[in-house]
Amino acid sequence: MELAGLILFSSALFVAAASPGPGIAAIVARVLGRGSKEAIPFSIGIALGDVVWLTFADLGLATLAQAFHEIFLVVKYAGAAYLLYLAYKIWTAPVVARDVEAQAGTEHPAKLLLGGLALTLGNPKTIVFYLALLPTILDLTRITVLGYAELVGATLSVVGVVFAGYIVLDARARQLFATPMAIRILNRTTGALLAGAAAAVASR
Structure with a gap:
């Protein structure tokens, strides 16, 4: 596909990916509450979800997605329930004075x-971007197999850079918490962030 179109897509995706939302809140909470190691596979899962929605948009399956609305509702509530489960685990985690990475x-x-x-x-937010906004950015009817591969590569690169930036910054911030009281505040804050992300997902 044309370089200009790829740059436009990547720029729009960067803004959408970097803006605060349930995904970013979950990553931030994950890093602050449990360190960067667990945030990596979690972020990879989020990025793969972006590829799924990109594929739906590219293949013109938005109508199919609407037809299977109930299935996506189940997935949505499962994701929200998982975030609530993580919020509970972090909120109730035992607090002792030790290196937070431990x-x-x-x-x-x-x-x-x-x-x-x-x-x-x-x-x-992800669904709206790929199924509603993406067709206004690119002419999806003219995307070839190579063009699709380029879009997937751009998607993974952009969200990878965004997520890596959040992970690195949050990991550094996490090192500031070493006392039991600071760790308790950290756990309660990250638990609340995850619960808020779950509520945002479930309510839309």
Whole structure:
């Protein structure tokens, strides 16, 4: 596809991906509450969800998505429930004075990836971008297989840069919390962020 179109798409996606929403709130809370290690597979799941919606938009399956609205509702509420589960775990995590990195969780990467994927598939902001706004940015009827591959590459690159930036900044901020009281405040704050992200997903 034309370079100008790819740049326009990447720029619009960067703004959409970097703007605060349930996905970013979940990543921030994940890093602050459990460290950057678990945030990586979680972020990969979110990025794969973007590819799913990009594929739907590229193949003209927006109507199909509407036809299976109930299925996507189930996915949406499953994602919200998972965020509430994470919020509860972080809110009730035991607090002791030790290196905050030692408090990282041990959830299986596959579980984290699926959690991120479910969150994106039920995230209204992502759905609106790919199914409603993307057709106004690109002429989807003229995208070839190579063009689709370029869009997927651009999508993964853009959201990867955005998520990596949030993860690095939040990981540095997390090092400021070392005392039991600071860790308790951190846990309660990140738990509240996750609960808020869950509410945002479920209410739209």
